[in-house]
Amino acid sequence: MSGLLLGIMFARPLASFVSGLWGWHAIYAISAVVIALLTLLLSRVLPQRQPVPTMNYGGLIRSLGTLLKNTPVLRRRAIYQASLFGAFSLFWTTVSLHLADKYHLSQQGIALFALAGVAGAIASPIAGRLADRGWTRPLTGLAFVLAAVAFLLAYLFQEDSRVTLGLLVAAAIMLDMGVSGNLVLGQRAIYSLGNEARGRLNGLFMAIFFVGGAIGSSLGGWAYAYGGWSLTSLIGLVLPILAFLYYLTEKKQA
Numbered sequence: 338m339s340g341l342l343l344g345i346m347f348a349r350p351l352a353s354f355v356s357g358l359w360g361w362h363a364i365y366a367i368s369a370v371v372i373a374l375l376t377l378l379l380s381r382v383l384p385q386r387q388p389v390p391t392m393n394y395g396g397l398i399r400s401l402g403t404l405l406k407n408t409p410v411l412r413r414r415a416i417y418q419a420s421l422f423g424a425f426s427l428f429w430t431t432v433s434l435h436l437a438d439k440y441h442l443s444q445q446g447i448a449l450f451a452l453a454g455v456a457g458a459i460a461s462p463i464a465g466r467l468a469d470r471g472w473t474r475p476l477t478g479l480a481f482v483l484a485a486v487a488f489l490l491a492y493l494f495q496e497d498s499r500v501t502l503g504l505l506v507a508a509a510i511m512l513d514m515g516v517s518g519n520l521v522l523g524q525r526a527i528y529s530l531g532n533e534a535r536g537r538l539n540g541l542f543m544a545i546f547f548v549g550g551a552i553g554s555s556l557g558g559w560a561y562a563y564g565g566w567s568l569t570s571l572i573g574l575v576l577p578i579l580a581f582l583y584y585l586t587e588k589k590q591a
Contacts, residue, residue, distance in 0.1 A: 339461040342517045346458055349429060350451040357444030397537065404534060405541055411530075413587065414523035415542050417477065418516075419549025420580035424484050424573045425516045426550040427557035428491075428509070429454075435566045439495070440502055453506045457513020464518035468525050477522055478584055483515035484577035492570035515577070520546075 487508035
C-alpha cells in the first residue's frame with residue numbers, strides 16, 4: 338500500500354515538473370509510453386496462473402451486491418475511506434490553483450509543494466504495525482482528526498506569507514498521513530474477514546472509496562470556482578467531520 342500511495346503522491350509533483358518544462362500535454366504522452374512499456378514487460382515476466390473458477394463472471398458480479406449488503410465491516414470501512422479520499426482529492430485538485438493564485442508559485446514551485454506532501458505516506462507501514470497490536474479503532478479516529486485539523490489550518494490561515502505557506506505544507510502532510518494510514522487500517526479489517534471472497538471484498542472497497550475521490554475532485558473544482566479557497570477548505574473540513582460522527586456510532590468490538 339505504501340507503493341500505491343507513493344505512486345499517487347509522486348504523480349502530482351512529477352506532472353507539475355513536466356508541465357513546467359514542456360507544457361501540460363507532455364505528461365500524457367510520457368504516461369502513454371510508460372504504460373505501453375509496462376504492458377510489454379508484464380506480459381513477459383508475470384507468472385502464468387490458471388485458477389479453477391467456482392462460478393462464472395456474471396455470478397461473481399451479481400455476488401458483489403450480496404457481499405456489500407451482508408458485510409457491515411466492508412460498508413463502514415469503505416465509507417470511512419471514501420470520505421477521507423474525497424477530502425484528499427478535493428485538496429489536491431484545488432491546492433495547485435490556490436498556490437498559483439495566492440502565492441504566485443510556478444509549476445516547479447507547486448511541484449515542490451506536492452513533493453513535501455509525499456511525507457504523509459510514511460503513515461502506511463506505521464499504521465499497519467500498530468493495527469497488529471490492536472490499535473485499529475483509535476487510529477481510525479486519529480485519521481479523521483488529522484484530516485479535519487489539516488483543513489482547519491488551510492481555512493484559518495490564508496494570508497500571503499511564508500508562515501501560512503509552511504502551515505499549508507503541514508496541512509498537506511497531515512491530510513496525506515490520515516488518508517494513507519486509514520487505507521491500511523481499512524484493508525486490514527477487510528482482509529481479516531477471510532480468504533474466500535477477499536478479492537471481491539477488496540474490489541468493492543477500492544471502487545467505493547475511489548468514487549468518493551471522484552466526488553471530492555468534482556466538489557473541489559466547483560467550490561473553488563464559486564467560493565474560492567475558503568469554500569473549498571470548508572467543504573474539505575466537513576467531510577472528515579461527517580466521517581468522524583459516523584465513526585462514533587461504531588461498536589468497540591467492530
